Amino acid sequence: MRFALGLFLIFLGFFVVLGYFSLGSLPNFIDNFSATWPLILVFIGISLLSGIKGLKWLKYVNALLILGYLFFLLLWPAPINFAYQSGAQDLLTKETLSENTVVELNIDSSICTVNIERLEGTIAGNSVGNVVYEISTGSEFYIHERDHDDTIQYNIGTEHSWPQRGKNRLNIKLLPGVLYRIILKGGVLKGGLDLSGIMVDSMTINAGVMDFDISLSDVYPISLKTEGGVGKFNVFLPQNAKAQVEINSGIKKITVRGYKETTGSAGEKIIGSISAKLKSFLEFDAGVLWLSFSD
Structure with a gap:
């Protein structure tokens, strides 16, 4: 075991220097570990x-197997996909939407790829969106609706036991003209959040590992807050928008390409044209943060 871990750390150092491993590898690492963790029992058995007596040579075989397994977790380019089930479901509402109605989406899944985009085409008249899901066999997908004053709340997620965690994907399509509030919670969350043409007043992302491409809305300002251990975000601003950014992170790498970076009158950091009328508020809290703004 010590031999395997020693070699692993040596080679890992070289791979990091050469750019073969980065924060972006962590979601795949955890995806594949969740799908293959019973192999640890094999290593313990060996x-x-x-x-x-007479089987001492097995410790060297075991060291090589452990070393290979660790490199597989780090360097395999995509999550392993086992059997899964898929389907689609509309977000149907019993209430008539008013100008003050907020549709709140609470999305909760331990390990999941979440994509959000504008819905093109037509759906049922009492629908406020559509969810297409792919989840590992043995898991259960659910949508629960609850109404409270001017808020229609949907709890969306998957229920499963640890051995059944595998490939989970939610593709959520939202309607223009409806005001949304979105909360994402989980262990490892990644995906693409394209809010172009969508009205979202606030979004919260809370996860241990977060990896998202985020395109901010060009029709409505958003208040975005992320909280977690490790976060990687690529943020894209529309031309008519700017963002006030607050960053709280122990280790961080910030890149700004194609946008102006200025300081407001109160000392706040502004990304985008200072004269843009559409202003969003972005707050990033993470122990380790990799954040980029690019056009």
Whole structure:
């Protein structure tokens, strides 16, 4: 075990320097570990057998197997996909939407790819969106609706036991002209959030590992807050918008390409044209943060 871990750390250092491993590899690492963790039992079994006289050589085989497994977790380019089930479901509402109605989406899944975009085409007249899902076999997808004053709330997610965690994907399509509030919670969340043409007044992302491409709305200002351990975000601003940005992170790398970066009258950091009328508020809280603004 010590031999395997020692070699692993040596090679990992070289791979990081050469650019083969980065924060963007962490979601795949956790995806594949959640799907293959029973192999740890195999390694423990071989380790126990290596203590028997005449089977000492097994500890070297075990070291090589552990080393190969660790590199597989880090460097395999995509999550392993086992059997999964898929379907689609409209977000149907019993209430008539008014100008003050807010549709709140609470999305909760331990390990999931979440994509949000504008819905093109027509759907049922009492629908406020559509969800297409792919989840691992044995899991259960759910949507629960609850109304409270001027808020229509949908709790969306998957229920599963740890051995059944695998490929989970939610593609959520939202209607223009409806005001949304979105909350994303989970262990490992990644995907693309294209809010172009969508009205979202606030969005919260809370996860251990977060990896998202975010295109901000060109029709409505958003208040976005992210909280987690490790975060990687690529943010895209429309031409008519600017963003006030607050960053709280222990280790961070910030890149701004194609946008102006200025300081407001109160000392706040502004990304985008200072004269743009559409102003969003972005707050990033993470222990390790990789953030880029690019056009």
